[in-house]
Amino acid sequence: MGWGLRNRIARMFPAGSGHSVMLAVDHGYFMGPTRNLENAAATIHPLLPHADALALTRGILRTSVPPTTTTPIVLRVSGGVTILKDDLSDETITTSIEEAVRLNVAAVALSVFVGSPHEHQSLANLGELVDDGEAYGMPVLAITAVGKELEKRDARYLALACRVSAELGAHLVKTYYCDGFSKVVDSCPVPIVVAGGPKLDSIEAALTLAHNAMAEGAKGIDMGRNIWQSEHPVAMLKALRAIVHEGATVREAVGTFHAASVVPPPASR
Numbered sequence: 527m528g529w530g531l532r533n534r535i536a537r538m539f540p541a542g543s544g545h546s547v548m549l550a551v552d553h554g555y556f557m558g559p560t561r562n563l564e565n566a567a568a569t570i571h572p573l574l575p576h577a578d579a580l581a582l583t584r585g586i587l588r589t590s591v592p593p594t595t596t597t598p599i600v601l602r603v604s605g606g607v608t609i610l611k612d613d614l615s616d617e618t619i620t621t622s623i624e625e626a627v628r629l630n631v632a633a634v635a636l637s638v639f640v641g642s643p644h645e646h647q648s649l650a651n652l653g654e655l656v657d658d659g660e661a662y663g664m665p666v667l668a669i670t671a672v673g674k675e676l677e678k679r680d681a682r683y684l685a686l687a688c689r690v691s692a693e694l695g696a697h698l699v700k701t702y703y704c705d706g707f708s709k710v711v712d713s714c715p716v717p718i719v720v721a722g723g724p725k726l727d728s729i730e731a732a733l734t735l736a737h738n739a740m741a742e743g744a745k746g747i748d749m750g751r752n753i754w755q756s757e758h759p760v761a762m763l764k765a766l767r768a769i770v771h772e773g774a775t776v777r778e779a780v781g782t783f784h785a786a787s788v789v790p791p792p793a794s795r
């Protein structure tokens with residue numbers, strides 16, 4: 527790996543814990559105005575200072591994130607299909623590597639759809655993006671997309687998808703947590719960050735997912751809906767940081783959440 531590529535990766539995994547809390551707000555590229563992400567700028571603004579990286583498309587980056595930000599950007603560059611289609615796997619590369627460089631991002635990200643109708647196409651996209659990325663010192667994050675079938679994706683499937691992504695050259699992989707997750711990590715030679723998936727029933731459930739993922743070898747999280755669909759998004763992000771960076775237990779992180787979600791009383795005159 528060249529210096530530029532290693533430097534970009536280091537920016538996303540800050541010194542100290544060496545882990546990362548990435549904030550994912552890229553859902554609109556196929557889901558449209560998702561709940562609590564209708565006004566992306568309003569959602570992103572209070573969360574940005576607490577994220578180690580921000581994952582999004584170029585459209586939301588250019589319209590909704592101030593160019594003065596120092597937060598590393600993970601730019602989604604695949605797309606081309608929406609939730610109105612049954613098959614979400616028919617993706618192509620929608621943003622060039624030159625555009626990613628112009629936007630000064632820290633990494634580019636694309637989905638791979640292992641086992642889906644367009645498996646070959648998405649894996650070919652990955653190989654080409656790695657070639658392009660390495661020409662520019664740009665890391666590639668492969669996202670093992672699960673379409674509408676998250677509940678069917680077990681450790682065997684996710685280990686296959688992560689390993690194939692790493693074999694084709696991905697520098698980082700984003701996947702989902704599952705029972706037996708350590709097997710997924712152990713057979714993937716590049717760092718894994720974990721998505722949250724649809725909003726879970728409780729704060730504890732989301733924090734437990736993050737805690738277990740980290741305990742079983744994840745290098746970080748790249749979470750969206752369980753943060754910004756929470757009633758207290760900043761508090762949720764702070765609680766996740768306690769787990770990822772400080773090794774907090776779920777109970778301690780719940781305490782962090784509640785402490786951070788208390789609305790201070792109005793100042794007395």
Ligand code: R5P
Nearest residue numbers: 550553721722723749750751
């Ligand atoms: C899908 O749109 C993206 O890959 C998301 O960035 C990823 O699923 C993480 O977001 P969430 O935690 O909401 O699943």
